[in-house]
Amino acid sequence: xxxxxxxxxxxxxxxxxxxxxxxxxxxxxxxxxxxxxxxxxxxxxxxxxxxxxxxxxxxxxxxxxxxxxxxxxxxxxxxxxxxxxxxxxxxxxxxxxxxxxxxxxxxxxxx
Amino acid sequence: xxxxxxxxxxxxxxxxxxxxxxxxxxxxxxxxxxxxxxxxxxxxxxxxxxxxxxxxxxxxxxxxxxxxxxxxxxxxxxxxxxxxxxxxxxxxxxxxxxxxxxxxxxxxxxxxx
Numbered sequence: 001x002x003x004x005x006x007x008x009x010x011x012x013x014x015x016x017x018x019x020x021x022x023x024x025x026x027x028x029x030x031x032x033x034x035x036x037x038x039x040x041x042x043x044x045x046x047x048x049x050x051x052x053x054x055x056x057x058x059x060x061x062x063x064x065x066x067x068x069x070x071x072x073x074x075x076x077x078x079x080x081x082x083x084x085x086x087x088x089x090x091x092x093x094x095x096x097x098x099x100x101x102x103x104x105x106x107x108x109x110x111x
Numbered sequence: 112x113x114x115x116x117x118x119x120x121x122x123x124x125x126x127x128x129x130x131x132x133x134x135x136x137x138x139x140x141x142x143x144x145x146x147x148x149x150x151x152x153x154x155x156x157x158x159x160x161x162x163x164x165x166x167x168x169x170x171x172x173x174x175x176x177x178x179x180x181x182x183x184x185x186x187x188x189x190x191x192x193x194x195x196x197x198x199x200x201x202x203x204x205x206x207x208x209x210x211x212x213x214x215x216x217x218x219x220x221x222x223x224x
Contacts, residue, residue, distance in 0.1 A: 032211045043115070043201055043215035044154075089154065093211040098144065098156040098167050 002027040004092050006102025013080050014110050021105045023090035024072040030092040033073045034099070035064060038087045048075070080109045112138055115204050115216030123222045129190040132219045136183050136204030142166075143185040144213060145177060148199040157200075160185055161207065189221075197223045 003026040013019045025033075031052035036044035050057045050064045050073065057064050061080075066073040077084055087106050091099040116135045124130050136143050144167075145157040156169040160179035177187040183204075189196055199220050203213035 034212070036215070041217075043217045046212070046214060049212065091154075095211055096166075097211075098159060098169065099154075099211065099213060100156070101154040103153045 002030060002092055002094070002097075002100040004090060004100050004102045006090050006105060008105060009103065010106045010108070012108045012110060015080060015082060017080055019075075019077045019080050019084070019107055019109075021075045021088055021090070021107070022072060023074070023092075023102050024070075025092040025100075026071070027092070027094065028068075028071060029094050031095055032093040033064070033066060034091050034093075035062075035075045036089045036091065038089065038104075040086075044089060077107075080107075082109050082111050085109045115202055115214055117200075117202050117216040117219050119219060120217065121220045121222075123224065124192050125224050126192055126194060128192050129188065130192060130221060131186055131188045132200055132202075132221075134185045134187075134202030134204075134216060136185070136202075137214055139206065140204035140214075141183050141207050142205045142210050143179055143183065144203045144205070145185070145187050146201045146203065147171075148201055148218070149197075154201070157187065159210075161210070192223045194223050197221060 006023045034049035038044045063076045087104045090102045118133045142161045144159040159167040163179045174190045179185045199218040201218045203215045205213045
C-alpha cells in the first residue's frame, strides 16, 4: 500500500523567513495530495491541496509543488508569522482510497 | 456553513468498557471517514462510510466498528477497551464528487484507564 514519508519532523524559523516541508510517496498511482495544519486542541484543517495533473498551486503565502517523476511534493510558506506555528501533515490518496498521512512536522515561528 | 461536529469532546473510560463516539458531517456531505491519531502512530484510517455503507476499512481489530445513518451522521464504537485505545478520534466528511477532499472535526479525546 501507499507509504508517505515527511521531513523534517521539527522546523524552527524566524518570523518573516520561509518554511519548506517535504513529503515523498511510494505509489505512483496516487493522484491527490492535501496538506493539513493542526493547532493544539483542534482537528486538522485543510490548507491547500494539489492533484497530479498540476505541478504547482499557490494560495497567498502558501504554495505546494508536485514532482510526479520523483514522487515528492512540498509545502512552501513564505513570510512566516507566529500564527503559522502548528503541526503540518501531508497526505496522499488514489482518489477513492483513504488518505495516507505523513508523521507530521512541528513548525515553530520565532518572533 | 457549520463544520464537522463531534461529540463528546472528551471521554474517560476504564479497560473493558465500550464507548460510542458521534460525528455530524458538514451539511451536504454524505461521506464520513474516521481516523485514530496517536503520538506514536500518527493519523491512521479506521473506516469510511458512504450512504450508510462501509466503503473502506483500515487495519484495526473487529472491536472497532461504525455505522452511518440516513441523515449522514455517523457513529463509531469501540468494545472491550484497551489502554492502547487512548487516542484522539477524528471524523472527516467529504462530498460524494470529491471523496478525497476531507474536512475534519475537532476530534474526541478518549482516555482509557
